[in-house]
Amino acid sequence: MPSDAGLRKRKKGNNSAKVKSEAEEQDALVGLLNGGTGKTGFFLYIALVLGTAGFVLWQNPSWSNQLLSFFGSSTPSGTPTSAPTGSTPYVVDFTADVPKRQAVVDAFKHAWLAYERDAMGADEYHPISHKGSNLSDAGGIGYTIVDSIDTMQIMGLTDEYERARDWVEKKLDFNKDGKFNTFETTIRVLGGLLSAYHFSSDPLFLDKAKDLADRILPAFDTPSGLPVSMINLAQRVGVSDVDNRGLVSTAEASTLQLEFRYLSLLTDDEEYWRKAEKVMQVIKGAHLATGLASIFMNPEDGRFVLAAIRLGSRGDSYYEYLLKQYIQTNMTELVYRDMYDDAMNGVHQHLIQKSYKAGLIYISELIPEHNRMGSDITWRLSPKQDHLVCFFGGSLMLGATVTGAINPPVSIPPQQHEFTEQGWRDWNTGKGLTETCVKTHDTATGLSPEIVHFRIPRDGLDGTVAPDDWYIKGARRGEPPPYDARYILRPETVESLFIAFRLTGDPRYRAQGWSIFQAIEKHCKVPTGGYASILNVDEVPAEMEDKMETFLMSETLKYLYLLFDDATTLPLSEYVFNTEAHPLPIFNPTIRTGFS
Numbered sequence: 001m002p003s004d005a006g007l008r009k010r011k012k013g014n015n016s017a018k019v020k021s022e023a024e025e026q027d028a029l030v031g032l033l034n035g036g037t038g039k040t041g042f043f044l045y046i047a048l049v050l051g052t053a054g055f056v057l058w059q060n061p062s063w064s065n066q067l068l069s070f071f072g073s074s075t076p077s078g079t080p081t082s083a084p085t086g087s088t089p090y091v092v093d094f095t096a097d098v099p100k101r102q103a104v105v106d107a108f109k110h111a112w113l114a115y116e117r118d119a120m121g122a123d124e125y126h127p128i129s130h131k132g133s134n135l136s137d138a139g140g141i142g143y144t145i146v147d148s149i150d151t152m153q154i155m156g157l158t159d160e161y162e163r164a165r166d167w168v169e170k171k172l173d174f175n176k177d178g179k180f181n182t183f184e185t186t187i188r189v190l191g192g193l194l195s196a197y198h199f200s201s202d203p204l205f206l207d208k209a210k211d212l213a214d215r216i217l218p219a220f221d222t223p224s225g226l227p228v229s230m231i232n233l234a235q236r237v238g239v240s241d242v243d244n245r246g247l248v249s250t251a252e253a254s255t256l257q258l259e260f261r262y263l264s265l266l267t268d269d270e271e272y273w274r275k276a277e278k279v280m281q282v283i284k285g286a287h288l289a290t291g292l293a294s295i296f297m298n299p300e301d302g303r304f305v306l307a308a309i310r311l312g313s314r315g316d317s318y319y320e321y322l323l324k325q326y327i328q329t330n331m332t333e334l335v336y337r338d339m340y341d342d343a344m345n346g347v348h349q350h351l352i353q354k355s356y357k358a359g360l361i362y363i364s365e366l367i368p369e370h371n372r373m374g375s376d377i378t379w380r381l382s383p384k385q386d387h388l389v390c391f392f393g394g395s396l397m398l399g400a401t402v403t404g405a406i407n408p409p410v411s412i413p414p415q416q417h418e419f420t421e422q423g424w425r426d427w428n429t430g431k432g433l434t435e436t437c438v439k440t441h442d443t444a445t446g447l448s449p450e451i452v453h454f455r456i457p458r459d460g461l462d463g464t465v466a467p468d469d470w471y472i473k474g475a476r477r478g479e480p481p482p483y484d485a486r487y488i489l490r491p492e493t494v495e496s497l498f499i500a501f502r503l504t505g506d507p508r509y510r511a512q513g514w515s516i517f518q519a520i521e522k523h524c525k526v527p528t529g530g531y532a533s534i535l536n537v538d539e540v541p542a543e544m545e546d547k548m549e550t551f552l553m554s555e556t557l558k559y560l561y562l563l564f565d566d567a568t569t570l571p572l573s574e575y576v577f578n579t580e581a582h583p584l585p586i587f588n589p590t591i592r593t594g595f596s
């Protein structure tokens with residue numbers, strides 16, 4: 001859930017338009033998802049009719065093929081196909097691919113050793129200038145180190161682990177008088193400490209985790225119980241995000257629960273869980289009819305704010321943690337399953353599209369817009385997909401085997417008859433989306449951009465030429481690359497490939513992950529040590545940006561390692577990964593969720 005520029009501004013030309021009151025905005029938001037009223041209702045009605053027709057065609061590919069050929073278009077090649085019932089067209093082999101796994105370990109060491117040499121203790125690393133930097137002037141809180149420790153444990157890097165542990169013991173101090181992002185600090189540092197503790201049973205990590213969580217807890221002290229975006233760790237006070245009117249991203253508020261729940265289990269102290277649980281209760285209370293969520297909430301009143309609806313930045317891990325909370329609690333807390341199922345229906349009804357040329361499945365965004373008079377709000381489907389959305393392919397496949405299985409566990413690979421109708425739908429959407437995400441690596445570097453846009457009919461395709469299904473907005477030859485063209489070492493596609501491989505045993509997922517790894521090696525590896533983001537995935541040689549994101553070592557390389565490792569390491573039936581890829585054990589909760 002990285003940042004975006006803030007709340008989407010109203011369209012140009014609407015500045016003089018009547019500014020909606022919060023109540024009117026709520027009506028528009030609720031209206032969309034209830035079916036709408038007035039003009040909004042009309043547009044929604046049309047959208048619903050088209051959406052339903054589209055969905056019916058999607059479920060019946062032969063009808064859509066007939067229609068497409070009637071209109072002179074070729075058969076979509078990316079349409080998900082059914083797995084052959086009772087047979088598997090490949091050999092399921094989960095033994096480790098040792099050379100490839102070792103290549104990933106070498107990459108991790110190349111990243112870590114450079115960081116350790118140049119910037120040990122700094123929150124972030126700049127591999128080209130060989131420097132470190134901190135998130136706050138008050139000093140570092142172990143972002144890079146703590147985020148990397150469990151990867152060392154999993155990879156068996158004992159020397160590196162001992163040095164990192166030593167730093168945690170001697171230098172890590174959370175008494176920092178500065179503002180830290182509540183969500184990022186939780187998923188990276190608290191999550192990292194909890195996994196490190198789980199794998200080592202070393203009380204040092206649990207003590208640090210508890211100290212950090214105690215300092216984060218005041219962020220939840222708001223009228224609604226939703227946390228504010230920032231926290232001053234030394235003063236133990238929450239700090240509102242003034243750049244975003246004091247609002248909190250939905251993903252930020254709803255991606256703390258795995259960590260706080262596990263900490264409650266370890267400490268036998270309910271408070272962590274109760275604070276995090278309250279957020280889920282508030283979100284459920286603010287419920288929008290289809291289970292979708294706008295990307296901002298108001299900690300004052302606990303309501304959704306009129307803003308985009310998407311599975312990319314600020315929305316993504318809301319959907320991820322609905323499923324993962326159900327999994328973490330060993331499928332005993334049905335409220336999360338219900339919320340997840342609801343959300344998946346909403347996603348299918350409103351957001352899933354297919355590129356009309358090759359039939360690639362993608363997840364669009366819904367953007368609220370004021371009409372010309374500024375007196376009404378309509379919702380525009382935007383064919384924009386953040387790289388962040390690519391976690392969702394694997395997540396849907398995993399969710400299908402959990403909430404969509406008739407009698408879990410399903411086989412590997414699962415067969416259609418093992419799924420409910422909804423499970424089979426989610427499974428195929430997840431597979432299709434993962435394929436789409438792999439296809440967005442079809443660039444000069446073999447790496448995928450930060451944001452892609454899918455072509456839609458009004459872009460003027462005539463059905464005879466075969467332009468790409470997607471493009472990088474604003475990319476023009478000879479001009480500086482747009483922000484969207486970057487690759488910043490993100491993990492989401494390899495995360496989905498790892499899950500897809502574990503659930504199917506299909507070797508093509510390993511092959512695709514290997515191609516991505518090789519592209520990272522070729523274009524992002526800094527010869528003197530470390531890895532850098534690149535500014536344009538469509539330019540070779542790639543120009544580097546002086547930044548190595550912490551999620552390279554915590555997520556991207558961990559998922560790649562696990563992709564090539566034996567499947568007995570961290571089985572998905574025993575572990576759930578937090579959104580920063582820190583594995584946490586699945587358990588039967590003794591402290592139950594107190595709402596339904």
Ligand code: DMJ
Pocket residue numbers: 001002316317388490491492551579580581
């Ligand atoms: C990570 O910090 C987390 O996975 C977050 O939820 C969104 N994605 C970034 C990495 O891309």
